[in-house]
Amino acid sequence: MAKTEFHARGWFEEPKVQNSVAHGIGTQNMLQLTPQSGQKPFKKLLDWGVFFPYVAQVVRSEKFEYRQVTEIVHNDAVLKHAIKQAAEQSLREQRYAKNGHRLLTRSASGDQSGSAVEEEDERQGISYQTILRKQERRAISILKDMGSTLNNGLLAFTSWILYKLLPCFLSGVVTNTKQIEMLKTATERSPETPLIFVPLHRSHLDYIMVTWILTNNDIRSPLVAAGNNLQIPVFGGLLRGLGAFFIKRKIDPVEGKKDVLYRAALHLYLTHALKQGHNVEFFIEGGRTRTGKPCMPKGGILSVIVNAFMDGSIPDALLVPVSVNYERLVDGNFVREQKGEKKIPESFTKAISGIWKALRSNYGLMRIDFNEPYSIRELVNSYNKIAREDGNNAKVYKPAARTLQHNQSTSSLYGTDVVCEEHRNLIESISRQVVFDCAAATSVMSTNALAFLLLTRFRKGGEEQILAEALDDLRNSLSGTKDIGFSGESSQILAYACDLLGPGLVTRTRDEHGRLVIRAGNSVESFIELAYYSNMLTPHFALSSILMTTFHSLLPETESKKEAGVSRKTLIDAALENCQIYRYEFILNKPTQVLENLLYKQLDDLLFSGCLIAKQLNDDNENTEQAKRLARNLAECIDEDEDFLHVTPNDGGDEGMLLFARDTLQQQRNICEVLAPFAWTYVTVAQSLQILHRNSMLESEFISFVINDLSSKVKRGSCVYAESISTDSVRNCLKLLEKWSVIEVCNQQGMRLISLNTLYEMSRESLNTIVKKVDAIVPKFNSDYFNAAP
Numbered sequence: 011m012a013k014t015e016f017h018a019r020g021w022f023e024e025p026k027v028q029n030s031v032a033h034g035i036g037t038q039n040m041l042q043l044t045p046q047s048g049q050k051p052f053k054k055l056l057d058w059g060v061f062f063p064y065v066a067q068v069v070r071s072e073k074f075e076y077r078q079v080t081e082i083v084h085n086d087a088v089l090k091h092a093i094k095q096a097a098e099q100s101l102r103e104q105r106y107a108k109n110g111h112r113l114l115t116r117s118a119s120g121d122q123s124g125s126a127v128e129e130e131d132e133r134q135g136i137s138y139q140t141i142l143r144k145q146e147r148r149a150i151s152i153l154k155d156m157g158s159t160l161n162n163g164l165l166a167f168t169s170w171i172l173y174k175l176l177p178c179f180l181s182g183v184v185t186n187t188k189q190i191e192m193l194k195t196a197t198e199r200s201p202e203t204p205l206i207f208v209p210l211h212r213s214h215l216d217y218i219m220v221t222w223i224l225t226n227n228d229i230r231s232p233l234v235a236a237g238n239n240l241q242i243p244v245f246g247g248l249l250r251g252l253g254a255f256f257i258k259r260k261i262d263p264v265e266g267k268k269d270v271l272y273r274a275a276l277h278l279y280l281t282h283a284l285k286q287g288h289n290v291e292f293f294i295e296g297g298r299t300r301t302g303k304p305c306m307p308k309g310g311i312l313s314v315i316v317n318a319f320m321d322g323s324i325p326d327a328l329l330v331p332v333s334v335n336y337e338r339l340v341d342g343n344f345v346r347e348q349k350g351e352k353k354i355p356e357s358f359t360k361a362i363s364g365i366w367k368a369l370r371s372n373y374g375l376m377r378i379d380f381n382e383p384y385s386i387r388e389l390v391n392s393y394n395k396i397a398r399e400d401g402n403n404a405k406v407y408k409p410a411a412r413t414l415q416h417n418q419s420t421s422s423l424y425g426t427d428v429v430c431e432e433h434r435n436l437i438e439s440i441s442r443q444v445v446f447d448c449a450a451a452t453s454v455m456s457t458n459a460l461a462f463l464l465l466t467r468f469r470k471g472g473e474e475q476i477l478a479e480a481l482d483d484l485r486n487s488l489s490g491t492k493d494i495g496f497s498g499e500s501s502q503i504l505a506y507a508c509d510l511l512g513p514g515l516v517t518r519t520r521d522e523h524g525r526l527v528i529r530a531g532n533s534v535e536s537f538i539e540l541a542y543y544s545n546m547l548t549p550h551f552a553l554s555s556i557l558m559t560t561f562h563s564l565l566p567e568t569e570s571k572k573e574a575g576v577s578r579k580t581l582i583d584a585a586l587e588n589c590q591i592y593r594y595e596f597i598l599n600k601p602t603q604v605l606e607n608l609l610y611k612q613l614d615d616l617l618f619s620g621c622l623i624a625k626q627l628n629d630d631n632e633n634t635e636q637a638k639r640l641a642r643n644l645a646e647c648i649d650e651d652e653d654f655l656h657v658t659p660n661d662g663g664d665e666g667m668l669l670f671a672r673d674t675l676q677q678q679r680n681i682c683e684v685l686a687p688f689a690w691t692y693v694t695v696a697q698s699l700q701i702l703h704r705n706s707m708l709e710s711e712f713i714s715f716v717i718n719d720l721s722s723k724v725k726r727g728s729c730v731y732a733e734s735i736s737t738d739s740v741r742n743c744l745k746l747l748e749k750w751s752v753i754e755v756c757n758q759q760g761m762r763l764i765s766l767n768t769l770y771e772m773s774r775e776s777l778n779t780i781v782k783k784v785d786a787i788v789p790k791f792n793s794d795y796f797n798a799a800p
């Protein structure tokens with residue numbers, strides 16, 4: 011990719027637009043948008059804003075009152091109670107440290123009076139008052155570290171700087187005009203209801219971009235929950251002034267011991283922020299995705315917000331799922347971490363060198379989508395409705411005023427899974443729904459499409475013309491279901507995306523016949539990085555990939571037996587089992603959707619595309635099948651009601667049989683390829699379990715072992731997917747094995763030790779069953795018929 015020299019742009023220079031593709035219809039490029047500058051018709055000709063558009067934009071954009079919250083929290087009775095709790099906890103610990111069991115035993119049996127205990131404390135030099143004062147000072151310091159200093163001055167100044175700097179490395183910041191209008195309408199309609207922005211987290215740039223976009227569209231900037239790893243000199247202060255409030259990434263420093271004071275401070279900070287009319291933003295996945303696909307949600311912050319609604323602190327809040335995507339990731343890549351190396355912590359020098367590098371490069375378009383907000387009140391009502399109609403004793407959630415919340419120990423926190431037990435299922439459902447919706451609404455960028463084609467259809471590369479036809483097909487198949495973040499002629503899009511990703515990732519060269527050929531770079535690292543871009547599309551094709559792979563694993567190996575086919579019910583049941591294997595890798599359905607129905611719907615699509623053939627039905631059954639297909643499509647349209655439109659086909663006898671389709675073999679293979687790299691990671695983890703036999707291991711060591719094993723398989727060529735080398739997927743598979751009780755994970759002084767559960771320790775056979783179960787998700791391309799594919 012040609013490097014653009016960094017140069018500060020002049021006062022009247024228009025944003026840089028060269029080397030970019032057109033963004034979708036109905037969208038606007040914020041870099042070219044200064045609605046307050048006076049350039050629009052009907053504004054005064056001699057308006058100074060015409061000459062200083064960016065200054066006019068930031069000076070004239072709407073200013074809001076941003077109330078500081080820390081003082082209010084500090085005076086809250088609940089915090090005072092938590093300080094006392096923390097002091098008592100500390101007192102107990104000090105007594106234990108000095109006296110061990112001696113004092114505790116005596117106190118418990120009551121043979122020592124209160125004053126005697128105090129005397130003993132005095133002898134030991136323990137003073138409750140000193141401890142209390144220490145906890146009071148700690149509370150002040152926690153709030154000082156945490157608190158945001160969001161203010162209009164810094165917002166305006168940063169906004170102006172960004173107008174000048176962003177065009178140096180981004181060709182556009184694209185938003186959807188209607189979505190911005192929708193947010194404005196929502197705030198106008200109910201100004202006292204806070205907006206809770208919930209973006210999927212891709213880059214550190216997300217923090218300031220969401221704020222920048224909202225500020226310049228006259229929407230109140232949110233307080234943003236940020237990990238304290240970003241509390242670095244200069245940048246930490248800047249982020250704080252732009253709305254960041256910092257949260258420890260590990261809430262309880264000592265395992266098994268709750269930091270009651272910290273939890274109370276955070277809980278109160280958020281609740282008071284909402285009560286003071288602040289909008290809030292938090293990243294539901296905790297950190298940035300390392301794989302390009304969404305991570306499993308962490309319920310922490312959401313739990314506090316739902317609690318605030320449940321205890322009547324706020325009448326309602328609107329959750330706004332936000333989808334962010336970059337044509338090229340400004341943060342670089344996560345290849346090191348995927349290969350098992352440790353993350354390099356954020357620092358001032360790392361930030362400066364990152365910014366310097368960014369300014370001298372081109373990252374293409376950034377796209378942001380604000381999706382339809384959900385009212386927490388309505389969400390709670392609809393989950394209650396389902397709970398009541400299911401009639402299965404599921405909990406019904408009711409908001410109820412609470413005067414004083416004494417028990418903060420289960421309140422929830424940034425990037426942790428700790429949620430208020432009372433609402434655990436509700437929080438889990440809402441957070442999965444938010445992540446699902448964010449992922450579904452993320453716009454596909456040119457680089458996502460190119461990487462997806464290269465990894466699933468053209469692993470050895472392909473002629474540009476043929477790739478362009480495949481891109482046309484992909485765009486057609488996505489149309490109506492996913493937003494495409496680019497427009498124009500497919501071969502131009504490919505050339506543009508190749509240029510953007512650069513020759514280290516993708517090469518575009520002429521072959522001996524003068525034809526342009528596009529190939530993925532041939533290093534392991536290139537494939538891992540390309541997978542990041544490709545994985546944006548993976549969840550969209552996950553169900554069909556599971557179905558197709560399952561179908562082939564059920565199909566008898568020999569040519570003659572294959573004609574018999576597979577029954578629909580057998581296929582769906584086996585696919586459902588395989589979906590369970592991916593439970594920590596993908597969110598395949600919303601909590602309100604029935605997975606089985608979605609699989610039947612995908613099955614219809616596979617039949618329609620000719621990837622499967624239904625055994626000829628007699629006329630009556632044909633009509634029944636058609637009616638059921640229609641009903642499934644209807645259920646898909648009104649997915650909230652799918653529970654009531656659960657339609658399964660008649661599976662009796664030959665009529666439910668699905669036959670192997672010889673003509674579309676390549677297409678079937680492409681579909682299977684979508685999840686094949688994940689399957690290889692999973693099966694390698696399962697096979698590696700044997701090293702745990704009579705041998706517990708640090709989780710980190712086990713992960714390194716699996717990554718090394720995968721690397722040598724890739725080197726030997728026994729695994730063709732270099733992108734299977736993925737620490738994230740290894741971790742997800744370990745969670746699954748823990749869930750299945752195959753392994754046990756115990757925490758010893760902050761280190762995670764894993765070992766086999768007794769059954770699997772005792773019986774090799776049981777362990778082999780697990781390997782076999784996981785192996786069912788690996789596409790069997792070695793079968794004769796796959797080799798016969800063109």
Ligand SMILES: O=P(O)(O)OC[C@H](O)CO
Pocket residue numbers: 214236237238239240296297298299
């Ligand atoms: O992706 P991580 O883990 O570096 O975390 C990013 C978060 O924004 C940290 O606050």
